[in-house]
Amino acid sequence: MITTETKTKLNPNQPRRETVPYWEKFEQFEKIAKDPEWVRVARKAGISHFVELGFPTLKDEDWRFTNVAPIAKLPFKPVLEPTRDGVTAEALEHFMFAGLAGSKLVFVDGHFAPELSSTVNLPEGVKVKSLAEAIAKGPAQVEPHLFHHARSDASAFTALNTAFFKDGAFIYVPAGQIVPEPIQLLYVSTAKEDGTTAHLRNLIVAERDSQVTIVESYVSLSDAAYLTNSVTELVAGDNAVVEHLKLQDESQQAFHITTLAAHFGRASNVLTHSIALGAKLSRTNIHAHLAGEGLECILNGLYLTRGEQLADHYMVVDHAQAHCDSHEYFNGILADKSKSVFHGRILVRPDAQKTDAKQTNKNLLLSDNATANTKPQLEIYADDVKCTHGATVGQLNEEAIFYLRSRCIGLETARRMLIHSFAGEIIDRVRCQPVREELDKLVWDRLEQDEQKTTGNK
Amino acid sequence: MTQPILTIKNLSAGVEGREILKGINLTIRPGEVHAVMGPNGSGKSTLASILAGRDGYHITGGEVVYCGQDLLELEAEDRAREGVFLAFQYPVEIPGVNSTYFLKAAYNEIRKHRGQPEFDAVEFLKFVRERMKILEVPEDFLKRPVNHGFSGGEKKRNEIFQMAVLDPKLAILDETDSGLDIDALQIVATGVNRLKRPDNAQLVITHYQRLLNFIVPDYVHVLVDGRIVRTGGKELALELEENGYESIVHGGAVPA
Numbered sequence: 001m002i003t004t005e006t007k008t009k010l011n012p013n014q015p016r017r018e019t020v021p022y023w024e025k026f027e028q029f030e031k032i033a034k035d036p037e038w039v040r041v042a043r044k045a046g047i048s049h050f051v052e053l054g055f056p057t058l059k060d061e062d063w064r065f066t067n068v069a070p071i072a073k074l075p076f077k078p079v080l081e082p083t084r085d086g087v088t089a090e091a092l093e094h095f096m097f098a099g100l101a102g103s104k105l106v107f108v109d110g111h112f113a114p115e116l117s118s119t120v121n122l123p124e125g126v127k128v129k130s131l132a133e134a135i136a137k138g139p140a141q142v143e144p145h146l147f148h149h150a151r152s153d154a155s156a157f158t159a160l161n162t163a164f165f166k167d168g169a170f171i172y173v174p175a176g177q178i179v180p181e182p183i184q185l186l187y188v189s190t191a192k193e194d195g196t197t198a199h200l201r202n203l204i205v206a207e208r209d210s211q212v213t214i215v216e217s218y219v220s221l222s223d224a225a226y227l228t229n230s231v232t233e234l235v236a237g238d239n240a241v242v243e244h245l246k247l248q249d250e251s252q253q254a255f256h257i258t259t260l261a262a263h264f265g266r267a268s269n270v271l272t273h274s275i276a277l278g279a280k281l282s283r284t285n286i287h288a289h290l291a292g293e294g295l296e297c298i299l300n301g302l303y304l305t306r307g308e309q310l311a312d313h314y315m316v317v318d319h320a321q322a323h324c325d326s327h328e329y330f331n332g333i334l335a336d337k338s339k340s341v342f343h344g345r346i347l348v349r350p351d352a353q354k355t356d357a358k359q360t361n362k363n364l365l366l367s368d369n370a371t372a373n374t375k376p377q378l379e380i381y382a383d384d385v386k387c388t389h390g391a392t393v394g395q396l397n398e399e400a401i402f403y404l405r406s407r408c409i410g411l412e413t414a415r416r417m418l419i420h421s422f423a424g425e426i427i428d429r430v431r432c433q434p435v436r437e438e439l440d441k442l443v444w445d446r447l448e449q450d451e452q453k454t455t456g457n458k
Numbered sequence: 459m460t461q462p463i464l465t466i467k468n469l470s471a472g473v474e475g476r477e478i479l480k481g482i483n484l485t486i487r488p489g490e491v492h493a494v495m496g497p498n499g500s501g502k503s504t505l506a507s508i509l510a511g512r513d514g515y516h517i518t519g520g521e522v523v524y525c526g527q528d529l530l531e532l533e534a535e536d537r538a539r540e541g542v543f544l545a546f547q548y549p550v551e552i553p554g555v556n557s558t559y560f561l562k563a564a565y566n567e568i569r570k571h572r573g574q575p576e577f578d579a580v581e582f583l584k585f586v587r588e589r590m591k592i593l594e595v596p597e598d599f600l601k602r603p604v605n606h607g608f609s610g611g612e613k614k615r616n617e618i619f620q621m622a623v624l625d626p627k628l629a630i631l632d633e634t635d636s637g638l639d640i641d642a643l644q645i646v647a648t649g650v651n652r653l654k655r656p657d658n659a660q661l662v663i664t665h666y667q668r669l670l671n672f673i674v675p676d677y678v679h680v681l682v683d684g685r686i687v688r689t690g691g692k693e694l695a696l697e698l699e700e701n702g703y704e705s706i707v708h709g710g711a712v713p714a
Contacts, residue, residue, distance in 0.1 A: 400552055
């Protein structure tokens with residue numbers, strides 16, 4: 001049901017000019033990749049779709065406010081071999097959520113780094129490992145899910161990822177199992193050249209009645225204009241409880257495109273957070289397919305932008321079954337000349353009676369030159385539903401500042417308190433306590449830096 | 459006589475060229491409760507706002523002396539630290555700011571201002587619980603974000619609770635009665651009365667006489683069109699209730 005512009009079908013042998021280097025690179029890559037047939041087929045389809053679709057442009061309704069021409073102009077350098085010389089556990093320490101004692105997988109430029117990774121306390125049957133290894137050694141749990149939820153034919157970036165991914169995380173939680181400690185996935189970029197691209201591909205499967213928390217962090221040791229183009233497929237089975245958090249803290253030169261393609265089963269409970277702090281341009285796609293009755297999901301998000309950053313969130317919440325609740329809460333704090341985009345599409349299919357879908361997007365502009373674009377989109381084909389959406393774009397509330405000042409709190413402290421509270425509304429929804437606390441500190445420090453910079457410029 | 463807490467002398471003020479207060483005179487001494495009554499648009503809330511230091515008003519004449527110092531020279535937060543408290547007509551909801559955190563920050567600003575060491579979390583909690591007992595404030599007021607999701611009555615009650623914590627010398631209650639049912643009104647008034655002492659003072663701004671059944675004023679001032687047209691004892695409020703503001707504006711002897 002995702003509408004895309006109809007494009008002229010092209011023969012892959014006569015690709016569009018801009019996609020020629022990608023096609024050539026794919027032919028080289030295919031020779032060295034040792035994939036089973038079903039993966040090869042998917043990759044081939046991926047590159048064909050990419051060549052057909054090409055990079056989206058501002059004329060594409062779903063990309064109206066986000067210009068990816070700078071990505072299209074970059075030389076295309078997918079990282080086909082591991083390059084992790086010099087990356088040590090010590091160098092990564094401050095990127096880790098220190099309060100988490102559970103399993104962690106580290107990927108450097110899209111390649112699994114086993115010597116930096118560890119798994120601990122995994123209950124019977126739970127798998128936390130490299131996806132490439134899982135494809136090679138035990139595809140029975142992978143094949144039914146991989147490529148099924150993130151569709152190559154609808155997105156050029158997903159198509160490109162499918163064609164070129166080297167690795168990513170595979171997390172499998174069997175029915176009824178509870179993973180007590182959150183699982184951490186850390187993606188580090190060490191790119192030395194512009195255009196270096198890591199295509200991470202993750203698959204998370206939480207079978208029925210299981211419970212798991214996953215924290216993904218995208219970080220950087222690089223100053224190059226690199227691209228992260230990753231796809232995570234998440235399957236929450238019937239009655240599963242899943243909390244998923246993505247922290248995007250890429251370098252200020254980086255481009256970051258991710259898709260979370262999620263499939264939720266009957267009576268499941270899923271909480272997902274997207275925290276966008278870094279990157280020159282970031283686009284987070286979240287496609288939530290509400291496939292069973294009586295489930296509840298919260299999509300929660302916070303973006304802080306400064307300088308000339310752009311943070312884009314594109315959400316599709318697809319209510320396919322009755323009695324489901326979906327809530328989207330996204331707050332943004334924008335400084336300098338930065339921009340944000342929020343696109344929230346809620347689709348309520350004819351069978352999805354008694355749907356309760358809520359959406360809020362609030363933007364706080366700290367500068368006159370910042371721009372927030374917000375675009376709710378409701379498509380409702382059932383007649384007994386509750387759907388609400390609300391969006392605000394504004395400055396700090398003067399009345400609230402006066403209220404705090406009248407309670408002895410100085411002007412600067414009052415401003416900070418209100419900015420912090422705006423971020424706090426979102427962070428408070430993180431259930432996992434150590435993650436919430438560290439995230440709160442990270443965001444607070446980042447806001448303080450901005451505040452100092454702003455005050456310094458006056 | 460003791461030094462007044464507040465002396466307003468011939469105060470004129472307005473917004474963007476429009477004069478709202480046209481020469482107010484008012485003296486409040488320790489231990490006194492003053493009520494300012496007046497119809498809509500008479501300048502009641504402007505008076506409260508100017509005393510608390512809200513931005514956007516131009517002072518065109520006169521002066522305000524608070525405990526011997528020029529009040530109008532001080533920033534809003536410094537007035538509050540010196541003991542001026544405004545209970546808002548419309549308390550502001552601040553989602554995401556925890557009430558305990560907010561109150562502790564506010565209270566510690568006063569302690570810093572007085573040169574006292576700040577309270578840590580444990581000391582503050584002990585102190586704040588005592589204040590809660592005086593006003594019979596429910597425990598969850600501390601846990602919720604400031605005024606967020608509070609009913610109208612709860613918000614007004616929370617204002618008085620904040621007043622109890624900050625222990626002001628001069629409390630200005632701006633239409634604290636508006637929108638309250640009789641039970642909520644009694645709770646709020648009881649709180650205010652419990653906080654009354656010989657060394658502090660209260661300025662109660664209200665449209666209706668009802669609140670003054672519970673908070674009994676020593677003086678009632680009638681504010682009409684930016685001027686205090688009459689001052690009397692508590693019986694003046696009853697007269698107003700019976701005859702309305704019209705009788706005072708048109709019938710009574712209006713001082714120039």
